[in-house]
Amino acid sequence: MTVAIIDYGSGNLRSAAKSLERAAAEAGGGPVVVTDDPAQVRAADRVVLPGVGAFGDCRAGLHGLPGMVEALEDFVTVRQGPFLGICVGMQLMAERGLEHGVHQGFGWIPGDVVALEPAAAPADTPLGELKVPHMGWNRLALRAPDHPVLADLPQSSYVYFVHSYHLRPAQPNHLLATVDYGEEVTAIVGRDNLVGTQFHPEKSQAAGLKLLANFLRWCP
Amino acid sequence: MLTVRVIPCLDVKDGRVVKGVNFVDLRDAGDPVEQAKVYDAAGADELCFLDITASHEKRGILLDVVRRTAEQCFMPLTVGGGVRTLDDIRQLLLAGADKVSINTAAVENPDFVREAAEKFGSQCIVVAVDAKSVDPGDGSDKDGADKDDAPRFEIFTHGGRKATGLDAVAWAKRLCDLGAGEILLTSMDRDGTKQGYDLPLTRAIADAVPVPVIASGGVGTLDHLAAGVRDGHASAVLAASIFHFGTHSIAEAKAAMAAEGLPVRPVS
Numbered sequence: 001m002t003v004a005i006i007d008y009g010s011g012n013l014r015s016a017a018k019s020l021e022r023a024a025a026e027a028g029g030g031p032v033v034v035t036d037d038p039a040q041v042r043a044a045d046r047v048v049l050p051g052v053g054a055f056g057d058c059r060a061g062l063h064g065l066p067g068m069v070e071a072l073e074d075f076v077t078v079r080q081g082p083f084l085g086i087c088v089g090m091q092l093m094a095e096r097g098l099e100h101g102v103h104q105g106f107g108w109i110p111g112d113v114v115a116l117e118p119a120a121a122p123a124d125t126p127l128g129e130l131k132v133p134h135m136g137w138n139r140l141a142l143r144a145p146d147h148p149v150l151a152d153l154p155q156s157s158y159v160y161f162v163h164s165y166h167l168r169p170a171q172p173n174h175l176l177a178t179v180d181y182g183e184e185v186t187a188i189v190g191r192d193n194l195v196g197t198q199f200h201p202e203k204s205q206a207a208g209l210k211l212l213a214n215f216l217r218w219c220p
Numbered sequence: 221m222l223t224v225r226v227i228p229c230l231d232v233k234d235g236r237v238v239k240g241v242n243f244v245d246l247r248d249a250g251d252p253v254e255q256a257k258v259y260d261a262a263g264a265d266e267l268c269f270l271d272i273t274a275s276h277e278k279r280g281i282l283l284d285v286v287r288r289t290a291e292q293c294f295m296p297l298t299v300g301g302g303v304r305t306l307d308d309i310r311q312l313l314l315a316g317a318d319k320v321s322i323n324t325a326a327v328e329n330p331d332f333v334r335e336a337a338e339k340f341g342s343q344c345i346v347v348a349v350d351a352k353s354v355d356p357g358d359g360s361d362k363d364g365a366d367k368d369d370a371p372r373f374e375i376f377t378h379g380g381r382k383a384t385g386l387d388a389v390a391w392a393k394r395l396c397d398l399g400a401g402e403i404l405l406t407s408m409d410r411d412g413t414k415q416g417y418d419l420p421l422t423r424a425i426a427d428a429v430p431v432p433v434i435a436s437g438g439v440g441t442l443d444h445l446a447a448g449v450r451d452g453h454a455s456a457v458l459a460a461s462i463f464h465f466g467t468h469s470i471a472e473a474k475a476a477m478a479a480e481g482l483p484v485r486p487v488s
Contacts, residue, residue: 014287014290014316015294015316018290018291019294052343053340053343128426129427130222131432132431134222135343135401135432135455136222136225136265136432136455136456137265137485138222138223158485160295161222163343164342164343179222180221181221181222200296202294203295203318204295205295206488209294
């Protein structure tokens with residue numbers, strides 16, 4: 001049950017790999033491979049697309065690997081294998097990213113990736129002005145608590161965010177969880193065989209490992 | 221609601237903890253990885269390693285520490301100290317750091333911050349700002365150069381010994397324009413004094429920049445942590461000795477902040 005983590009030069013894949021290995025030790029599954037080889041994606045049972053940095057850079061990195069975009073399209077839309085996008089890897093599932101210009105995403109989740117625009121904080125909040133990036137631990141509001149990937153996650157789990165943009169799904173049923181940051185911020189999206197988290201499960205201690213273990217058990 | 225981050229900081233030299241916790245039950249209390257695991261279990265929101273190894277040749281030791289930590293702790297890790305080149309950053313990120321903290325190199329070459337942010341994304345570029353008060357704004361400045369006699373803070377390097385002439389607020393704003401994703405603000409007047417954060421400094425910077433500010437330098441009591449957020453407007457609080465010497469636990473720190481009405485992530 002091979003889990004392929006796509007390595008396209010974006011950020012730290014080590015913690016993603018290690019946390020999936022830890023989750024696999026609990027949930028079963030693995031081996032976990034970090035790969036830039038489309039053939040390994042085609043052979044994988046599950047695919048994880050991480051990503052940090054800017055939307056356009058990540059997209060360019062992915063397109064810089066010959067055959068990778070096609071292999072991912074095949075995996076997701078033809079084979080319909082279980083797919084997890086993390087942070088910018090999740091944002092790439094959208095139709096368009098509006099960070100530093102307009103960039104095309106995979107279009108698997110209809111909607112755009114737009115800048116966070118936290119409303120001015122009410123006068124009585126202890127934290128004052130809300131900063132961008134939205135950085136730190138925020139509490140999930142699950143809209144689809146029955147989704148298998150969210151199984152047994154406490155309704156108000158805290159998870160770790162670092163981002164300045166978020167995916168706003170065009171279809172409300174694709175929004176699986178949100179957090180409150182001066183506006184309703186997208187935390188988890190999904191449909192069919194796809195799920196994506198804006199936060200970093202690999203950095204979210206027990207709650208993150210739980211979600212990853214659920215993903216490894218998931219048979220959409 | 222976003223919670224206030226409590227960040228313990230470990231000073232690491234030649235791969236060993238210099239200032240660290242005295243946990244009796246640790247197999248090797250000098251091993252940063254063992255200490256990181258303790259803080260992970262204790263509910264710390266992030267960890268910070270500050271490498272104070274003098275020699276750049278020993279960089280491999282630090283990378284190994286980061287690597288082993290990332291294998292066992294699934295929480296955000298910031299590493300600072302001696303970060304001077306894009307390759308330094310790349311190596312730390314590949315080893316498993318989530319963010320790197322740039323200090324002196326930013327003062328010597330501000331463009332380095334821009335290059336780093338463009339290359340790796342602002343989200344992983346923390347810039348350490350070390351500032352000292354040069355005019356308390358209490359009317360004691362009589363030379364007339366400072367018309368409104370507002371408090372003024374200046375950037376210092378080399379552990380607070382070398383003045384740069386840079387105004388701290390203007391400098392912090394410039395760092396954000398260059399792409400810094402977060403400011404780690406240390407008061408060189410307060411560092412090590414246990415008198416609390418320099419609140420006017422923290423507030424001046426936090427109110428001036430769009431990115432989160434981590435308050436650092438001077439924590440002696442739990443009240444100081446809450447004050448850093450409530451009065452200093454910091455987004456996160458960093459401390460070393462109150463945690464390391466077992467004076468207070470992460471849970472106590474969070475309870476104290478919660479009692480002040482600040483949102484914290486509960487320790488599970």
